[in-house]
Every structure is written in C-alpha cells, then in structure tokens.
Amino acid sequence: MLVEANQSFVHFSDKQTLKVALVGNPNSGKSTLFNALTGLNQKTGNFPGVTVDKKSGFVKLKPLLTSPKGRNYSGVKASTAATISETPPLGGGWEGLAEFIDLPGTYSLYPKSLDERVAFEVLCNPGNSDHPDVTIVVADASNLKRNLFLVSQIIDLKVPVILALNMMDLVEKEGDIIDVVRLSERLGVKVVRVSARSREGIEELKQAILQPISVPQYNFIDVKKIAPELVGKIAGVVDVNSDFAAFQIISNFSEISYFDKEADKKRAIAGLLAASAVDVNKLQSQETVERYKVINRIVEECITRKSDVKTESFTNRLDGVLTHRIWGYVIFLAILFLIFQAIFFLAAYPMEWIESSFVFFSDWAVRMLPPGELSSLLVNGIIAGLSGVVVFVPQIALLFTFIAILEDTGYMARVSFIMDKLMRKFGLNGRSVIPLVSGIACAIPAIMSTRTMSSWKERVITIMVTPLMSCSARLPVYTLLIALVVPATKAFGFFNYQGLVLMSLYLIGFGAAMLAALVMQKILKSRERSYFIMELPVYRSPQWRTVGLTIYDKVKSFLLDAGKIILAISIILWFLSSHGPGDKLDQIEKKYQSAEMIGNYSEEERQAKVSSEQLESSYAGMLGKTIEPVIRPLGFDWKIGIALVTSFAAREVFVGTMATIYSTGDEENTLPLREKMRAEINPSTGMPQFTVAVGFSLMIFYAFAMQCMSTLAVVFRETKHWKWPVIQFLFMSVLAYLSSLLVYQVMK
Amino acid sequence: MNTNLSQLKLGQKAVIDSFTDNQMSLKLLEMGCTPGEIISLDRIAPMGDPIAITVSGYLLSLRKAEASTVLVSVLA
Numbered sequence: 001m002l003v004e005a006n007q008s009f010v011h012f013s014d015k016q017t018l019k020v021a022l023v024g025n026p027n028s029g030k031s032t033l034f035n036a037l038t039g040l041n042q043k044t045g046n047f048p049g050v051t052v053d054k055k056s057g058f059v060k061l062k063p064l065l066t067s068p069k070g071r072n073y074s075g076v077k078a079s080t081a082a083t084i085s086e087t088p089p090l091g092g093g094w095e096g097l098a099e100f101i102d103l104p105g106t107y108s109l110y111p112k113s114l115d116e117r118v119a120f121e122v123l124c125n126p127g128n129s130d131h132p133d134v135t136i137v138v139a140d141a142s143n144l145k146r147n148l149f150l151v152s153q154i155i156d157l158k159v160p161v162i163l164a165l166n167m168m169d170l171v172e173k174e175g176d177i178i179d180v181v182r183l184s185e186r187l188g189v190k191v192v193r194v195s196a197r198s199r200e201g202i203e204e205l206k207q208a209i210l211q212p213i214s215v216p217q218y219n220f221i222d223v224k225k226i227a228p229e230l231v232g233k234i235a236g237v238v239d240v241n242s243d244f245a246a247f248q249i250i251s252n253f254s255e256i257s258y259f260d261k262e263a264d265k266k267r268a269i270a271g272l273l274a275a276s277a278v279d280v281n282k283l284q285s286q287e288t289v290e291r292y293k294v295i296n297r298i299v300e301e302c303i304t305r306k307s308d309v310k311t312e313s314f315t316n317r318l319d320g321v322l323t324h325r326i327w328g329y330v331i332f333l334a335i336l337f338l339i340f341q342a343i344f345f346l347a348a349y350p351m352e353w354i355e356s357s358f359v360f361f362s363d364w365a366v367r368m369l370p371p372g373e374l375s376s377l378l379v380n381g382i383i384a385g386l387s388g389v390v391v392f393v394p395q396i397a398l399l400f401t402f403i404a405i406l407e408d409t410g411y412m413a414r415v416s417f418i419m420d421k422l423m424r425k426f427g428l429n430g431r432s433v434i435p436l437v438s439g440i441a442c443a444i445p446a447i448m449s450t451r452t453m454s455s456w457k458e459r460v461i462t463i464m465v466t467p468l469m470s471c472s473a474r475l476p477v478y479t480l481l482i483a484l485v486v487p488a489t490k491a492f493g494f495f496n497y498q499g500l501v502l503m504s505l506y507l508i509g510f511g512a513a514m515l516a517a518l519v520m521q522k523i524l525k526s527r528e529r530s531y532f533i534m535e536l537p538v539y540r541s542p543q544w545r546t547v548g549l550t551i552y553d554k555v556k557s558f559l560l561d562a563g564k565i566i567l568a569i570s571i572i573l574w575f576l577s578s579h580g581p582g583d584k585l586d587q588i589e590k591k592y593q594s595a596e597m598i599g600n601y602s603e604e605e606r607q608a609k610v611s612s613e614q615l616e617s618s619y620a621g622m623l624g625k626t627i628e629p630v631i632r633p634l635g636f637d638w639k640i641g642i643a644l645v646t647s648f649a650a651r652e653v654f655v656g657t658m659a660t661i662y663s664t665g666d667e668e669n670t671l672p673l674r675e676k677m678r679a680e681i682n683p684s685t686g687m688p689q690f691t692v693a694v695g696f697s698l699m700i701f702y703a704f705a706m707q708c709m710s711t712l713a714v715v716f717r718e719t720k721h722w723k724w725p726v727i728q729f730l731f732m733s734v735l736a737y738l739s740s741l742l743v744y745q746v747m748k
Numbered sequence: 749m750n751t752n753l754s755q756l757k758l759g760q761k762a763v764i765d766s767f768t769d770n771q772m773s774l775k776l777l778e779m780g781c782t783p784g785e786i787i788s789l790d791r792i793a794p795m796g797d798p799i800a801i802t803v804s805g806y807l808l809s810l811r812k813a814e815a816s817t818v819l820v821s822v823l824a
Contacts, residue, residue, distance in 0.1 A: 108778040145804040146780040281770045288777040315807075316790075325794035417809050421795040424811075430798075532798050533775050533814060536791075536807040 006188035009212035010160050012133060017058075017097040019130070020209060023119055023154070024138030025147050026105035027537040029166040032196035033138055034102040035549050037206070042549075044557065053451075054118075054130070055102040062095045063210050064203070098209060101130055107146070109153045109248065110284065111255040113455075123157060124248050125258040126241070134213055135161045136205070138196075141178055142170040142538075144303065148295045149288075152220045155187060156244035160213040163191045164205055169198075170538075175306030183302045188216045197543055221290040223247040227283055230276055237268045251283045315410075315538040322411065328418045336437055339402045350394040358387035376578055377571070385570025385649075389563045392444060392710065395472070396558055397551050399438055399445040404550040406434075408542040413534065420532055426514050427521020429458040429530065436462065436513060439469030440506070443711045447718055448554055457526035461517050463718060464728050467711050468513040470506045470703060473651040477702045478505055480655055484674055485695030501699075509703050512735070558714070569709045573649050577620040577642075584617045611660050620645050634701065634737070635694040635744040637682070644707075651707050693747035697740040705736035749822045753801070753815035756789040762820035763787075769817035776818065780804040786823070 012018050022037075024030035035042075038057030103122060104115035111117035122130045137154055139147035154161055163184075171178055184191040192208050194201030223243050224231050227250055234246040238259075249256065253273055259266040321327050362383045369375040406412045412434065420430030428436075431453045438446035446466050453459040470478075479502075486498045579585070591597065592606045601609065615621050624641030631641055643657040655673075662676040680689040706712065712725040719725075756762055764785050767773030780803050781787065790807065791800035800809040 110774065110778065112775070143804075143806050146806065149778060149780070281774060284774050285767075285770070285777055288774070289782055292777075292780070292782045319791060319807075323791060323793065328794055413809075417791075417798060417800065418793050418795075420811070421793060421797045529771070531775060531814070532809060532811045533779060534809055535779075536800055536809050538807075 006216060006218040007214040008217050010215055011212040015096060015133065017099055018061075018134060018209065019101065019132040020098050020134045020136060021101045021103050021122060021130070021132035022136050022138060023103045023123065023150070024105060024164075025107050025140065025143075025150060027535055028105070028138045028140040028143075028147060029196040030105060030138040031102060032543065032546055033164060033166065033194060033202075033205075034100060035546060036196050036199050036202050037100050040549075040552070042553075044553065056099055058097050058099050059206070060095070061098050061206050061210055064207060095210070098206075101132065106150065108150055108288075109157075111252055117255065120248075120252070121256065121258060123154065123159070124245055125256075127258060133160065134209055135159055136164050136209075137161060138164045138166055141165045141168045142174070144178065145292075145295055145299050148298065149291055151187065151189075152291050152295060153244070155189065155216045155220045156223070156242060158216055158242040158244075160215050161189050162205070162208050162213060163187065163189050164194045164201075165191050166194050166196050168193050169195055177304040179302045179304070183298070186298050186301065188218060189214050197540075219243065221287065221294055223287060226286045226290070227278060230272065230278065233272050234269065237265060237272070247283070247287070250278070251280045251287070253280070313538070318539055319414065319536075322414050323418055328414075332415055332418070335406075339399070342398055342402070347394040347398050351391050354391050354394070355387065358383060358390070377574065380578060381571045381574030382567065384574070385567045386563075389559065389567065389710070392442060392558070393555055395442045396445040396448075397555055399441055400449070400551050400554045401547060403434060403438070403445075403449050404547040405542045408540070408546055410537040410539045413536050416532075416534075417536065424530075426517040427458070427461055427524075428517055429453060429455060429462075430532065432458065432462040435466050436469060436510075439466040439471060439513075442471050442473070443467040443469070443708065444558065444714050445554065447711065447714050448558070450718065455526075455530050457524050458530060460719065460724065461520045461524065463715055463724065464520060464731075465513040465516045467706060467708065467728070467732065468509050468516060468704065470509040471651075471708075473708065474505075474702055476652045477647075477654045478502055478699060480658075480674065481695050481699050484677055484690055485692045505699060505703055508700075512704060516731070516735075557717070570649060573620070573646060575619075576623065577615060577618050577646060580614070580618040580622070585614045588613045588617065612662070615642065615657075615660055633744070634740040635691070635697045635748065637689060640698065644701075647707050649707075649709055651702060654702070691748065693744050696747055697744035700743050701736045701740040703736075704732055704739055706732035751820060751822060753787075753789075753818035753820050754799070754812040755816075756820070756822065758789055758792060761786060761788040761823040763823060765819045765821055767817055768819065772814055772817045776810075776814075779808055780806075781808070781818065787820070 022030055022034050034055065034057075038059055041059060042055055042057040044053050044055055101122075103119045106116045106119040108116070109120050109124065111120040122128050122132070123135065125131060135154055137151050139151055141147075151163060165178075165180065165183075168178065180191050180193060190208055190211075190213070192201060192205045194205055196202075223246075227247060230250050231243050231246045234240070234249050235243070238246070238249060240246045240249070249269065250273065253269060259269065322331060362379045365379050365383065366375060369378065403412075406415070415433055416430030418430075419433045423430055423432050432450075435446045435450045438449060443466050446469075447463050450459050450462050450466075453462065482498050482501050486501050488496070488498055490496055589610055592601075592610050597606060620642055621638075623645050624643075625638045627641045627644070628636075628638040631644070636644070639658075639661045642661060643654045646657045647654040658677065659673050662673055662680075677690050678688065681687070682689040706729045712729060715725040715728060716722060750765070751762075752768075753762070753764075764781055764783050764787060766783060767776065785803060787801045787803045789799060790802050791809075793799065793809075796812075798809050798811045799815060800807050801815075802808075
C-alpha cells in the first residue's frame, strides 16, 4: 500500500505559535506525557464556558540537526524506516512556541460527560478558541484495540494528527510484537513510540511536530453508509471538513453547544433531524460496531501475539488479595490508618514551624512598626490571615502525596470497586470513599480530591457532605470542652469516658454525612446516569515526578485561589474585632492607664483586661450580644457568641477567642482558660455557666456547623458556582442549630 | 447457553450477543464490548457487586445492573 494514498501533509512553517492538543483514553499515560513535555511550565485555567480545568503549557520547539539517539522519528530502527521516510523531505527550519493543551481523558468523541464534552467541542468545532493546529493522540500500546477506537474517530475528523504510542515496554515484556511501521501505514498517520514514564521519545515527539504532519485523507469507516442522506444535508448547512464531523453533529445534536450563537443554523439542523426521524442512539452504536470491525482487522495485521495463553499476571495475583472479601477491607483500613497517622503526626512538625515563624514574624513587625492601625492590621489581620492559610499546606501536601501514589499505582480504582455497593445506598459512588475519609484530616484537600469523580451529581453530594466529617481543626475545640465537662474517669475499668466522647463525636460526624447524602440523593435532580463502567488499570509503580507535580499543583491552587478569599475574610474579621462604635475602645485603653489601675494590676494583667474589654465593646462583641437571644436556647451566652462569630474564619479560633474573652492572655496554655471557664457563673441562674448540657451542646454545634471559610472558598472553586457554598453553609448551620437546641433542651 | 452477563459464574467465558438497553450499550460498546467479543468474568467485588470482566485484553468493572443489559452466550 502506498503511504501517499491515504494522507496529505501540512507544514506549519509560517506559524509563530502552534496549538497542540493532547487527547487519549484515561490511563493511557496522557497526563504523564503532558508533564514530560511541559515540566513546570504549566498553568491551569478553564475551558471557555465549562467548569473543567484546562492545563496548558508553552514549550519552545527547535529542530535538531540529527535525530536524537540515532533513531528516526518513528522510533523504529533506521533500516526498517524506509517506508515511513517516503514522506516529503524534512521541512526543517521551523521553530517556535508550541502551546500544549491537555484535554480531559476520554474513550470516544461522544460528549456524554462534562470531560468528554470538552474534548469533543475542542476537537470537533473549528470555531472553538482552543481548537488545535495539531492533535496528538496518546494510545496505550498494551491496550491497543480499545485505544484505537478514539484514534479512528480523530482520523475521520481529517485534522493534522500524530499518534504517540505509549507503553511499548509493557507490550515487549509480554513478548508481543507490534509492527509500528505497518500500523503507521494502515492508519495513515505518523506513529511515534514514546515511554512517558521513562521520558523516552519525548524529543522525537517534539521533532515530529516540527516536521510536515499527516492529515488523513480517507474514511476509516464510511459514515455515509450509516446515515446516507443526513450527512450530505448537514454538510449543506454547516461548513464541515469531513463527513464524520457532519455525522457527529447529527448523532450528538442535543449535547453540543457550538451552534448556540447561530440560531438559524441550529434551527435548520433541528429541522433536518426532525424530518428524518432518525434514532441517534442507533446511529452511534452502528458507528461503534463498524469501527471495531476495522480495528480488529488492523490489530490482527499489526500485532503478533506470543501466545494466547497468558501466565497469571502480577495484577491478577495482587487483585486476588486487594479485592479479597476480607483482606481487601483489612488492607484498605490499614492503609487509611497509616495515612492518618502520617497526617496527624508528620504534619504536626511543619505546622508548628509555620506557626512559630509567623509568630516570630508578627513579633518582629510589632517591634519594627509604630503601634497603631497599620501595625494592628498587619499583625492581627494580614499576618494572622496568611498564617491561617499557610498552616494547612503540610496537611494538603501529605494527603495528596498519598492520594497521588494510590491513584498512580491503580489501587484507588480497587478501593472504588470494593466500596461501590455500600456507598451507592447513600447516593454516593465507590469514588466517594477517599474524599470522605480524607475529611477526617481536613475537608480542603478532601474536596479537592473529588475531581476524579465523573458523575456531577455524585461529586456534588460528596463535596456537600464531606465537611461533616470531623476534621483536625475541631480537635482543639473538642479537647478543651471535653476536659471541661467530661470527667476523666473510666467506665468498666478501662474505657476512658473522655476518649469515648471524642470517638462518638467522630462517629456522629460520619453518620450525619451519610444521612445528608441520603437526603441530597432524593433532592438533587440530574439527567446524568450514574455509571460504574470503568477500567481497572494494571498495577504500576508510582512515578515520583507525577506525584510531585500533583502536590505542587494542589498546593498552588489552594494558596492562590482559596488564599485570596481567606485573607479577605480575615481582614474583615480583624476589623470587626478591633474596631467599635465611637471612641469606646480608646477609652478602655485610657481607663487602664490611670495611676490607680497601674497600682492594682501588673502590666500583663492590665493588657489582658484591656483586650478583653475592648473585644466586648468591638463590633464583633456587639454582634455576639446581638445574637445572644438567638443562641440562648442552645445554652450559649454572648461570650460564646463572640467566639462563634470569630471562629467562622476557622474552628480552632474558638480557643484563642475564649482566651482573649477570659483575658488569660496566654493562648498556648489552655489550663488557666479551662479553670476560668469552669469558674464562670451564669448571672441568671447563679450556677456555673459551663454545665454538661452547655458543653455537649457546644460540641455538637462545632461538629455540624460550617465554620471554615477556607472550605467554603474551596467548594466555590471546585463547583465554580456560589450556590453550592451558600447551600452548604445554610444546611450545616440549620443542622448545627437544631441539634444543639435538642441536646441542650434534653440535657439541661 | 444464552443468559446475561450478570448471571455468569466466576471464571466463565462468554460471547457478547446483544444489548437490551440502548443508552447503556453505547457506553459499553465504546469500551470494546462489541457483539462477537469474547469476555470472561474475572472478579466479583466482596459484596457481590460490582463485577469485573476481561474484554479485549483489559479489566473492566461494571455494576450488576449494568451487566444485566448485556446478553451473552456462555462458552463451555
């Protein structure tokens, strides 16, 4: 067969920047290849109009005089490459910037899920702002048949295309042989062998972009046979450069948005479709079957299998254990245990360093700046706010190290596999397990990890209920309150009551999350069907490069996107708690500077009393007093009210605020605070303020209330709509209020 | 013997005949489950659902409800 027969060539010698899209099946190594091509030159943005993250990166491409490692660009030995080099003479000379765009992983060009819609719109609509000049299809050679399906669809779009054949090393290890030259001839596209993991063939791929690029000029399958009249008629209405593009418009008309601005075209197409009364599902299934018929022939021609009987694979043996009905769960729990030990204990050190460096920095700022507004804003507003953001970084980095490793090795798919049936009962998916469990450490990275879920409904439910899992920021609050109202005695001689209460709080959080999921499953409407049709990839060792890039990416997006919002709210909270109406706050300061006060109290005591009284008279204090009638049925007074207002920033602020209100002055040591809280007398009853009922009511409130602006910021970022954080805040607040009310009224 | 995919026993091989759910079939077809393809039931999740089959050389997991829309002929 002549190579020239099924392709023409296009050479981008006159272009300054070239848009190069990477597309491929999930697990084909597409993202690894993208990382290898772009390194740290990546930025994350959005595809226009949709809520899918777009990763892209600019890379300078330069022609090499000799091909790297003495191989030609197809990666086959020079002697056998004669057929391929029948392509026109090397264009050479072109150099410029390539913008690589990482399209979401997809098995086909059918826009069924949000991710697939993005890939579809970018590739099929020449008017899309991300429509590429060159499309690189990444295919997993060890799974060639299924990967060729997407390749065949892209061939039929008749766009400039290069096939990057990944994971050839796996094929060779199995003893199979793929005739790359023959495959290239049959497909009519240049095939470049790459190993994204070991970063082989990357330079060859870059060089291939600089060369003339093949544009397939034949029909992989003839879609005109499937829908003879319609294809022609559509081509009359819309300007398409292939029959398949017209066919795609027919079979996906209800899903595509690119005619939204051209109402007349849309109406014309809708009219054509209505007149012909075709069953689009039938068209699609015919197309798929036809494609696989051709693919089966190609695979037969190009792959020589060593033998049909495979020895039991490593993956199969490992699955025997990891999805075992007992060991599967035991190992999963053990891994979780390990992760939490690491997150709680390993992260504690860097968190301490971060906090103490911020304390050092703010002390330094206090000394350097003249006392006043500016110093106060900087120290109590900005530095405190920044510290509240940065302190989460170690936990986020650690959790994502583990998640990236579990994801990268293929284990995560197995966790979903063994948990799916259980989670389904609650409107969730096997994929919800990891976010929920991660929520025990911190809801922020947990919510960020829901991106792997394909069903929008299941993902939203997971995001909405994850903050009900008791996170580590609740721990200081729980610890203080438990020590205050629960006796440190043992039940049956060995169960520590305090420990039991703490464990119950975690269980209550988990129970509430599952119940909330159940309720939301009934309320949320979605036209998406929930699927669990997914690949269980073969186990592979994790790649540290990918893991590192994942951590870098997650930490960066948290610091930049959530950080901005957290900082803004911190400054508002600073203003509310350091300013009050009129000059009341100044008068308090003056009052304590009188000779009598200086005589009665030490410098430290005076400072503490000033802070305490100033907080009481500030806007935050006024807010606390204003909400007192509302929170009194829960057993809370205005002092707790202030703490509720300030701990909207973050739950652990509760402890610091209480310390300020009770003017202990020392936020590090909570023992004096506990004693002061214990001694507090409720003026209306004459009894201690912190009764068992108040303590439990407060704990339940903190277990359920959405008092974490960082989480709300991340929910906004992930759902890209303000509606979801608002709903989340409201439902959790109502839940917290009603539960506390119930607890207090029953126990008092 | 004709049955549906969810009825297969562990380790059994079968040939895909047809589908009973139009929409579901699209999803399965693009994953390589085409009529005439030989599949084998290789794993069942601990709670009996989902299941995993080997199709065109890779492991595909699907729920039993999804599998019941695939009609198959059991081989030996």
